[in-house]
Amino acid sequence: MPDLSFSSFVKKALARREAALTLLLVVILVPITIRSPQFLSAKNISTILNDMAILSIVAIGEFYVILSNGIDLSVGSIIAFTGMATGMINQANPTVSPILLMFAGMGIGMVMGLFNGVLVAYGKIPPIITTLGTVNIYRGLTFLLSGGTWVTAHEMSESYIAFPRNTFLGVSNLLWIALLVIAVFYYFSRYSRTGREVYAIGGNPTAAKFVGVNENRVRVVVFLISGTLCGLAGALWTARYASAVNEMATGFEMQAVAACVLGGVNFAGGSGGIIGVVLGTLFLGVVTNALPVIYLSVFWQTFVQGLIILIALTLNTMSDQRKTKKLLAQRRG
């Protein structure tokens, strides 16, 4: 007989990662807001959301790779290469519309993701090794492309720099793009055939193959998605920060992975969801933004991020272990 009491409802709701994360977000927001009431002002909220928009786009790409039991360490380098490429296109030809530049970034990123994916799927090189190699190669190519120079704000067109900041219905274009990406991939992961196949491959590759999932295709697709989204992020990055630098987005893979882990994505593959990843990104944004409020210098940002991932990992594993125990007990009983 199903348990209908209120306490069991709360327990079940909290067992869901998304609910627990939302609650945690509220819990840390209360003392921060008490300390500094303007933290929840419309201006600051919009700052946090805009800061996190690019990360959420990249984290969704990373999510698919981790979901398939891989990891993409090359995201930062792909962002740098595509950001540099779009910056240079804009420098050489200022009349090209920003939207076209976004698509150019996505196209270049797609090719880079494809290279990763083919090496993993057909070369049978483990994802960590492939992307450890390409993180170097792509960063090197960025330097070769730029010849070691920068593209600065006054070399870029007004319309490109203004593009992420321009608002539509009171919301910045940057945020609209992030919301669109979230919506598309929410649908993709829950209702499309390929989306479900990624879960299947990540959860149990052998079983997935027996029911006819094409493993190689799925592995290429996840890297393709990651690369394409990084390309989009690169084009947006250059515009938002009004410069293309060779070192841009170094170590960004850390933050993307952190957002996924915080969002409850299982590192062994096969479980997790887009909403969790978005909440994880938001959580990371709030904590980073709140550091000055609790009088911690920005130098502690790296440490705090690492600590949060470590705690999230521990919680993920502990809840998994509890679930397994429960399952075993049920089977015995």
Place this chain on the structure above:
Amino acid sequence: MAEKRDLMAKSRLIDEMSVKNRLIEYFTQWEVLLSIIIVFVFVFFTIRTPYFLDWFNLMNATFQFSEKAIIALPMIFIIMCGDIDISIASIVALCAYAVGNAAQAGASIPSLIFLALLVGTLAGLFNGVMITALEMPAIAVTLATQSVFRGIAIGLLGDQARTDFPENFGFFGQQFIPGTIIPFEFVLYLALVLLFAFILHKTTYGRRLYAIGNSAEAARFSGIKVKTMRIINFTVTGFFCGLTSILLASRILSVRSNIATGWDLEIITLVVLGGVAITGGKGSVYGVFIGSMLVGYLKFGMGLLKFSGTLMTIVIGLLLITAVLLPRLLDMYKANRKLRLQQMGRN
């Protein structure tokens, strides 16, 4: 049944008899291939520049890779068991910070060494315990501790640098063995190569590492304390990160929070290039030794020919990917050949 056994014996006989087959077998060994490549690299650079084949230069070049190659040795153990550690550079940074700070406070050389080794060992132990006790993937945990360890160094050091070191501290990373042109670092590295080769290839501990890498489950059932050994591997790696931080701080006599950035990747490249399978259970210290020399002298030679650092980065990345792709292709080739030989034996 008897017929089948007969056939197998026959095919094995053909396999053993043919000199050509045995030669192919020998030259498709990874260590032998690496040795051939390194000879080519030496010949190439000797032809291209007169400054390459010079004893003083060759010895001086070892300063560039000895430190990373030292950490690659315990890393073999970690990767052999199917684990990975991408927090090593951060451990080096943390130890270097501790050393730099203590040196500024006026600590003596022995206490600086002790401090570095202690901090490194504790950091490695922390990694090992988190990974085994919570049964989490090594990559996830060390990705987090990568930020945690370096984060402590960044948080405490900020944009400052520590440059006050005791007199004679420069010996470890700058000086030569008295009366020779051989750097102290390199001698230390060679001694450690022998030590690690002995442990991996001549002791029970080493054999057990191979067993864990091939099947952790089977190893556990045969009575090997898998978790304990994995913790030991991470702890030992932390210890040698501490040792390396002394060499590094002594060589550049300045500690900043971004010290040793990017070493994780380079060290893993050395190990994988040396023929250690990233999935565990396969590889040798000799291969990693040759691989480290190869990368070191490739970089040195490219530097002499005025290649940019960027190009070197790309070459190292390509090397890493080829190093994993090539043995796989070789394995496929070997398997095909065996199949063909068996078919020949049948006819």
